[in-house]
Amino acid sequence: MTDTAVYAAGGVVWRLVEGRLRILLIHRTQYRDVTLPKGKVDPGETLVETAVREIHEETGIRVHLGLPVGVSRYIMPKGREKIVHYWAAEATEDAIRASDFVPNKEIAALEWVTPKRALGYLSYPVDVEIVEAFLTFADDGVLETFPVIALRHAKALARSEWGGSDATRPLTDRGRRQAKAIVGPLRAYGVRRILSSDATRCIETVDPLARALKRPIRLVPEISQDAWEDGASDARTVVGKRVRARKPAVLCSHGPVLPDILNELALATGTLRGSYLGSASSLEVGGFSVAHLSRTNPGSGIAAIETVLPQV
Template sequence: MTETAVYAAGGVVWRILDGKLRVLLITRTRYRDLTLPKGKVDPGETLAETAVREIREETGLRVALGVPVGVSRYVMPTGREKIVHYWAAEASDAAVRATTFAPNKEVASVEWTSVKKARERLSYPVDLEILDAFAALVERGVLRTFPILALRHAKAKSRDDWDGADSARPLSSRGRRQANAIVGPLLAFGVRRIVSSPAERCIRTVMPLSAVLARRVDRTELLSQDAWDDGLSDPRTIIDARVRARKPVVLCSHGPVMPDIISELALATGTMPGSYLGNSSTLDTAAFSVVHLSVDNPGAGIVAIETHDPKI
């Protein structure tokens, strides 16, 4: 992020209503314009967290992020550039029933409309570009997706400062901060299950998330660095099971294992290899890549892949 630009995030919120696709538009109270829900990043917040929070604040809907659908850029009246990141986000029937929206000083109303009518009525060309990217997902038949998140463990105590087994090496103070900081970004993608290497540094990385979800951590040596060092790791077995399950999951492992996890995701989904896969597997501590797959046809290839790094 640059120091001068203003960053924001939001989403194209969608649902199937009476068998038809509908997207959600908001009318802002002050400007009386019709736009997509979005808002500025709060201090210490990641873009993914911002998108989920702003959608909830402006529409009353609790959503999980799907596929990224683009970035809009424009110059504000102050002369500063504004950069807005968008994701597709499905509003479940339960979320719609539980909505808490009421007209307020920021948003006068919300409405569900077809993509065609949204194109005709949106107030800004930059919103139309985002809507067009969303429509392309619809045309490809890959709008409904699920994520598999490949997470590298948080910063561990240095090997030079540790006399025990490497698998028992604990997190450093920075690593503990990282473990807490990534809870929000991981939750933004609707994670409900955690699979991890049994190494102490991996388990401690996902324990804050486990506590928030009230879900246990599934431990497996197949993702461990000890097994990888011995040529015995087996990410393929884990990946095949998670692709078949078609549910959001985070896989916590080690730097050397990450390329194998991403490669196996590509193989399991019939995705053509490329340099982008390598970039998505070269992760700093506590960073993660989100691999979006089609719910209806996960073997059709990776729909999108994105990488997040909290920079703690």
């Protein structure tokens, strides 16, 4: 992010009504316009956290993020650039029923519309472009997706500073802060399954997430660094199970193992391999990459992949 630009995030919120796609638009009170739900990043927030929060604040609907669908840029009245990141976000029937939205001084009304009506109804060309990008995914049949997230453990004590075995190295103070910082972003993607190398530094990295979700950590020695160094790692089996399960999951592992995890994810989904895999697996400690896969047809390839840098 730059110091001069204003950053915001939002979503193309969608649902299926009798098998037909509908998109949620908001009517803003003050501006008397029709737009997509979005808002500015709060201090300390990541973009994905902002998107989920703003969608909920403006519509009353709690969502998890799907595919990234684009970035809009425009100049504000005072001359500063505004950069808005958007994700697809499915509104489940339960989430819609739970919405506590009432018209207020910011949002006058919500409206579910057909894609065609949305394109002709939105007040701003930049919003139209975002919806058009979203619709290309819908046309390709990859609207319903689930994420498989490769996470590198947070900052751990150096080997030279630790008297025990490598697998028992704990996180540093910075590492513990990183572990807490990733909870919000991972929750934004709807993570429900937590898999971890059995190394202490990996377990401690996902422990705050497990506590927040009240979900167990499944230990997977097959993606540990010890197994990798001994030639006994098995990312293929682990990744294959995650793809078959079609559930949002995070796999916490180590720098040397991450390329295997991303490579096996590409192989398991019939995705053409390329340099993007190297970029997605070259993570700093506390960083993660999100691979979005089609829930109805995972074998159609990785629909999108995005990397989130550590915040601490």
